[in-house]
Amino acid sequence: MKTAGSWSSGLCDCCSDMSSCCLTFWCPCVTFGRIAEIVDQGTPPCPASGAIYALLAFITGCACLYSCTYRSRMRKVYMLKESPCNDCLIHWCCETCALCQEYRELKNRGFDMSLGWEGNVRRQNQGAGAMAPPSVQAFGEK
Numbered sequence: 078m079k080t081a082g083s084w085s086s087g088l089c090d091c092c093s094d095m096s097s098c099c100l101t102f103w104c105p106c107v108t109f110g111r112i113a114e115i116v117d118q119g120t121p122p123c124p125a126s127g128a129i130y131a132l133l134a135f136i137t138g139c140a141c142l143y144s145c146t147y148r149s150r151m152r153k154v155y156m157l158k159e160s161p162c163n164d165c166l167i168h169w170c171c172e173t174c175a176l177c178q179e180y181r182e183l184k185n186r187g188f189d190m191s192l193g194w195e196g197n198v199r200r201q202n203q204g205a206g207a208m209a210p211p212s213v214q215a216f217g218e219k
Contacts, residue, residue, distance in 0.1 A: 082156055082157055082158045083157070083158060084157055084158070084160070084178060084182055085181065085182055085185040085186075086178060086181045086182070086185070087178070088161060088167065088171065088174050088175065088178050089171075089174055090177075090178070090181070091173070091174055091177040091178075093181070094177070094180075094181050094184070097177055097180045097181060097184070097190075098177055100180075101173050101176045101177050101180065102173060105130070105134070105140075105172070105173065105176055106127040106128070106130045106131040106134070106140075107123075107127055108176045108177070108180050109126060109127060109130040109140070109144050109147070109176060110122075110123035110124060110125075110126040110127025110128075110130065111123050111127075111180065111190045111191075111193070112144075112147055112151070112176065112179050112180055112183065112190075113126035113127075113130075113147050114126060114193050114194050115183050115188055115190070115193075115194055115197070116147050116150050116151050116154065117150075117194075118194055119193070119194030119195055119198075122193065122194075123193055129143065130143060130144065140172070141165075141168035141169050141172045141175075142165070142168075142169075144168050144172065144175070144176065145164045145165040145167070145168035145169075145175075146164075147179070148164040148167065148168060148175060148179060149164045151179055151182070151183075152164070155182070155186070157182070
């Protein structure tokens with residue numbers, strides 16, 4: 078049962094969404110870039126964040142120190158609990174699981190991760206127009 082402040086899925090529920098699990102396993106920089114773009118509301122775009130992540134991973138092997146900051150930002154935006162432990166520790170010990178969980182969380186909140194921030198904004202605006210309330214006739218009009 079989900080409670081206020083709870084993540085929509087567990088840290089180790091990677092296999093509940095096999096497509097994002099495979100993406101994260103093979104291309105964590107893409108997963109991270111998509112997460113960062115949504116959390117930062119489009120600036121910088123996914124390729125830039127993903128490239129920074131890939132560069133840090135290649136040069137230092139510690140891209141988790143960068144990605145954990147986005148987990149913290151995401152938790153603050155959605156008022157999620159810091160669980161099961163500190164964000165940096167989660168990313169240090171379980172980088173792939175943490176990225177998968179964050180990706181699933183955003184998907185479960187209605188984001189189409191492949192569209193990026195701007196694509197999701199356009200999609201939401203198009204849906205808002207289609208969902209306009211019906212007009213109300215004034216009394217006596219036909």
